[in-house]
Amino acid sequence: MLNMYLHELKQYRRITMIWIVSLVTTAALYMALYPSFAPQLDAMKKILENYPKVLLDALGVGPNVFLSFAGFYSIIMAYMMLAMSIQAMNLGTGIVAKEEHSHTAEFLLAKPVNRTQVLTAKLLAALTILLITNAFFMAAMWAEINFLADILIAGKIFILMTLTLFIVQLFFLGLGFLVSVTAPKIRSVLSISLSTVFVFYVIGVFDSIIGSKAVRYITPFKFFDNQYIINNGSYEPAFLVVEAVFLAAAFTAAYYFYLKRDIRTT
Amino acid sequence: MNVIETKKLTKYYGKSRGIIEVDINVEDGEIYGFIGPNGAGKSTTIRVLLSLIYATSGTATIFGKDVVKFGPEIKKEIGYLPGEVFYYDTMRVKDLLNYSASFYKKDCSKRIKELAGIMSLELDKRIDDLSYGNKKKVGIVLGLLHEPKLIILDEPTGGLDPLMQQTFFNLVREENKKGATVFLSSHILSEVQRLCDKVAIIKEGKIVKIEKMSDLAQSNYSKIKVESKAAIPEGYFDMAGVSGLKTENHSTTFMFKGDINSVTKKIAALDLVSLFVEEPDLEDIFLHYYQ
Numbered sequence: 001m002l003n004m005y006l007h008e009l010k011q012y013r014r015i016t017m018i019w020i021v022s023l024v025t026t027a028a029l030y031m032a033l034y035p036s037f038a039p040q041l042d043a044m045k046k047i048l049e050n051y052p053k054v055l056l057d058a059l060g061v062g063p064n065v066f067l068s069f070a071g072f073y074s075i076i077m078a079y080m081m082l083a084m085s086i087q088a089m090n091l092g093t094g095i096v097a098k099e100e101h102s103h104t105a106e107f108l109l110a111k112p113v114n115r116t117q118v119l120t121a122k123l124l125a126a127l128t129i130l131l132i133t134n135a136f137f138m139a140a141m142w143a144e145i146n147f148l149a150d151i152l153i154a155g156k157i158f159i160l161m162t163l164t165l166f167i168v169q170l171f172f173l174g175l176g177f178l179v180s181v182t183a184p185k186i187r188s189v190l191s192i193s194l195s196t197v198f199v200f201y202v203i204g205v206f207d208s209i210i211g212s213k214a215v216r217y218i219t220p221f222k223f224f225d226n227q228y229i230i231n232n233g234s235y236e237p238a239f240l241v242v243e244a245v246f247l248a249a250a251f252t253a254a255y256y257f258y259l260k261r262d263i264r265t266t
Numbered sequence: 267m268n269v270i271e272t273k274k275l276t277k278y279y280g281k282s283r284g285i286i287e288v289d290i291n292v293e294d295g296e297i298y299g300f301i302g303p304n305g306a307g308k309s310t311t312i313r314v315l316l317s318l319i320y321a322t323s324g325t326a327t328i329f330g331k332d333v334v335k336f337g338p339e340i341k342k343e344i345g346y347l348p349g350e351v352f353y354y355d356t357m358r359v360k361d362l363l364n365y366s367a368s369f370y371k372k373d374c375s376k377r378i379k380e381l382a383g384i385m386s387l388e389l390d391k392r393i394d395d396l397s398y399g400n401k402k403k404v405g406i407v408l409g410l411l412h413e414p415k416l417i418i419l420d421e422p423t424g425g426l427d428p429l430m431q432q433t434f435f436n437l438v439r440e441e442n443k444k445g446a447t448v449f450l451s452s453h454i455l456s457e458v459q460r461l462c463d464k465v466a467i468i469k470e471g472k473i474v475k476i477e478k479m480s481d482l483a484q485s486n487y488s489k490i491k492v493e494s495k496a497a498i499p500e501g502y503f504d505m506a507g508v509s510g511l512k513t514e515n516h517s518t519t520f521m522f523k524g525d526i527n528s529v530t531k532k533i534a535a536l537d538l539v540s541l542f543v544e545e546p547d548l549e550d551i552f553l554h555y556y557q
Contacts (some may be wrong), residue, residue: 003368011354083390101350110316110346111369112338262279262319 001117004108008095008125016129019087023133024140029142030076034069054209069145069153069159074226077161080137081168081221082201087171088130089193092176095122096258097186105263115259119177123251126173132165156233164224164235171220171243172197174250181258207245217242267330269447270315275324284310286471287324292449292464297442299462299479300372300451300536307471308451312420316346328416342370345414349421349451351405354392359404361395363411370412381407384437385430399425406434410441417441419450423457427471435461456545475525488526491542492533493517503532521546 037044048056055085072125096119099105108118145153172193179192186192200219207222216222216239223239270292277284285307292298302308313319317325317337326333328340345522353362362381367374382389385403396404400424402425409417417438423431442448452458458465459479467475492498502509507524516539522529533541 003365007365011356102355103350104312104354106316106318106346106348107353107366109318110341110344110348111366112341113369114338117338260320263313 001113001121004113004118005122005125005128008122009128012091012095012125012129013086016133020133020136023083023087023137026083027076027141028144029079029107030079031073031141032148034072035148037072037175038069053228068230070157070226070230073153073158073161074230077164077226081165082197084133084165084169085172085200085220086193087133089172089176090189091126091129091195092181093172093186093193094176094189095126096177096180097183097189100264101186101189109263116255119258123177126177130166130169130173134162137165138162153232157230158234160229160233161226164226164229167240167243168220169222170247171223174247174254177254178250181197181261185264268292268327269294269296270298270326270328270449271330272311272315272326273324274438275311275314275326276322277307277314277319278322283307283471284322286470287471288468288471290466290473290476292447293544294447295442295445296464297438297448297450297462299458299465300449300468301453301455301458301465302451303467306468308339308453308468309420311468311469312346312418312449315418316341316344342412342413343480345409345412345417345420346404347409347417347422349424351398351401353393355392357393358389359387359393359396360389362404363389363407366408369409372412372413376411377413378407378411381437384433399427399430402426403430406437408549410437413441413444413446415446417446417448419448421452422450423452423454424447430555431457440486486544487521487523489519489542489544489546490522490529490533491517491519491540491544492536493539493541494540498536503529505532528555 047049099108109115138159145158175196176193180186180189183192201221203215203219204221207219220243223243224235233262234265268291270290272288272290275288276286288311290300290306290311300308300311310319314321315328315333317334320334329343329424331340333340357365361380363378364375367378381387385407387400387403387407391400393401393404402422406422409419419438422434426434435457438448438450448461450458450461462479464476464478466473467477497516498513498518500513503518503520505528507522507529509521509523511518511520
């Protein structure tokens, strides 16, 4: 099984490096804007107060968002979360589907391995890829925070906020696995993952506008309220439970279907 | 001992037919041909044997073990060459071969070098830089590198030039002499005739005939096409051994079995434009042997 795991890591090495570089660069540039914002915080706040609340909610900009670096960082997280969800969904859908998509399933499954081993090797490889991405991302962000002047954020809050990215990625990884083993035929992994992630994102935007609490249980983009993390120094347990239940269900179903179904030729 | 044994093996894809009640027994050390037109169910049978797909009903065993329950164990001793070869495009040939070898708990490096030499394969090229024929060669090496006891070949010669086909057939024969059992599917009669001891003919998902190659060869039909300057009189070819006579304008086709001299004499008396004597293709076999 180790050979399949290493094979997957090698196959994804390039694309993962591209992801890491783009994510870190984007977030770093964003963050570099903060020092120029900081002196004008009061002015910013006044401008924002003149905006309609609905608009601000939809943009994910809370009332006190610019008051602290943590608030500013939470905006960066919102954008990174969208991008990294696409990475995770793409990975989850692709890592299984690519074997049938590029007709290599016949190669792999004619080997003396069972399908549980195949799926487990792929799952572990995907988890490793996401962990590496997040480790690089977190390290780079922390380095920049320490490098830029005038930035104050508690280490714990920083870690909790940055870690939401990984947890949301896990959600989409699970969803991707589930989709890849149940969808009848996947022509384009990218279009499936893009559209799925955007649907969840849009649901989240509507939640901000409607103000409905129920929607928070549906879309992982709303599992974590950064204001809550800043105030309480913790996650809301209910949503961690929702995530855990979803992941358990998604992966159980993925294994179940993958073991049972026919491998497609085309 | 039967290396492959299927009993009433049936596979439906939803409502569409794959194979219906296929019974085959491949004995140890045999080269077994599996022949039929495209879409007859050859690949379906092989894919069930490899548990890539699951049978709707019936059973299949390899080395006496159920193909689904003991899949991974059985596959240690199976070499498989798929009909259409696709591999990880960005890998180099040698990396792919080594990756494949890593699934078997034995050292295959010597055998890889040997086979690559025989098939004149360039090990440093990337898979996506290879032509289809060269990919097929990679597939052949992949199928043989762990010295399997059972070699399953699905339409193995498509894409290979005649010289390479010959090399490949020699390789298969050699493996067979060393004790490997070979299961070869094809829609080309001549290639099965050259290689196999026994042949099963499959048509529309059902086995229509299983015969020893020697028996099949004895009933050697020829397909004869005659084109003459003048119209051939009706009933001219009414003689023993002629079947499936068809006349269109000045050309006549029929199948012939028996003393070839009797028919060549008849043909010699005609004023010919052209004459073809061919080995019957599969289509003719189905039309004339099994109606």
